Amino acid sequence: MPIFSFVQTKGGTGKTTLSQGVACSKTFAKAFGKVALVEIDPQGTLADWIGERIANKRALKNVAFHQLVGLDLGVLTSKLEKIVEENTAVILDVPGESVGGFATKLALNLSDLVFIPMRTSTNDEASFGRNLWPVIQESLRENKAAFHIVPTFIHPQTNTKNIQEYFRGIMPEQIDCLGSVLPFRSVFENFSREGMTLAEYSASVKGNNRLHAQAKKAEIDMETIAQEIVKLTKE
Numbered sequence: 533m534p535i536f537s538f539v540q541t542k543g544g545t546g547k548t549t550l551s552q553g554v555a556c557s558k559t560f561a562k563a564f565g566k567v568a569l570v571e572i573d574p575q576g577t578l579a580d581w582i583g584e585r586i587a588n589k590r591a592l593k594n595v596a597f598h599q600l601v602g603l604d605l606g607v608l609t610s611k612l613e614k615i616v617e618e619n620t621a622v623i624l625d626v627p628g629e630s631v632g633g634f635a636t637k638l639a640l641n642l643s644d645l646v647f648i649p650m651r652t653s654t655n656d657e658a659s660f661g662r663n664l665w666p667v668i669q670e671s672l673r674e675n676k677a678a679f680h681i682v683p684t685f686i687h688p689q690t691n692t693k694n695i696q697e698y699f700r701g702i703m704p705e706q707i708d709c710l711g712s713v714l715p716f717r718s719v720f721e722n723f724s725r726e727g728m729t730l731a732e733y734s735a736s737v738k739g740n741n742r743l744h745a746q747a748k749k750a751e752i753d754m755e756t757i758a759q760e761i762v763k764l765t766k767e
Contacts, residue, residue, distance in 0.1 A: 546714050548578060570599075643764070682712075683709065686713040714757065
């Protein structure tokens with residue numbers, strides 16, 4: 533049973549959008565059936581989204597949401613172990629923390645696959661080297677998780693192969709890069725209003741050809757990422 537983490541010490545890289553989108557994807561529903569989406573981030577973006585779903589009477593058929601914040605390490609570990617036992621796949625949305633953040637360390641040690649959302653920017657690269665890479669190096673002594681960059685906020689017309697080669701060229705050899713990317717699209721900033729998933733948002737704007745076309749592209753983006761992740765579990 534795979535455990536996936538979306539980890540990034542720097543904010544604004546698309547970490548929660550990816551956690552949410554992949555967990556609710558058709559690809560994950562087909563591959564795993566029962567998926568746990570676990571928010572360890574005290575910012576509570578996913579909890580707010582779930583609150584909106586409840587208020588608008590929207591159900592999540594194959595995704596179970598858990599918020600684990602404000603807990604000491606022992607309690608957090610215990611609750612995570614129970615969630616792992618009860619689900620076919622687990623996705624951890626981890627808070628942005630400094631080098632000493634215990635939630636990040638725990639996620640890296642528990643996970644089979646760790647995904648690092650990252651933009652092609654000098655600031656993101658510097659933050660990775662200063663804050664996240666030291667924690668990854670420490671975790672590699674205890675856990676053999678596979679690490680992959682997920683390029684985010686990429687121009688939709690960019691050659692994704694070039695992006696993959698760029699990250700592979702600047703990252704340590706232990707860090708690979710997905711071939712799929714999260715493009716910059718306004719849909720990713722707006723779809724979750726009223727607690728919607730990407731698919732639900734797409735259906736809600738079906739009467740507007742322009743918005744629906746944009747939403748379908750965003751759906752394909754997320755499903756493509758989810759498909760590559762599922763493929764990695766079989767390697």
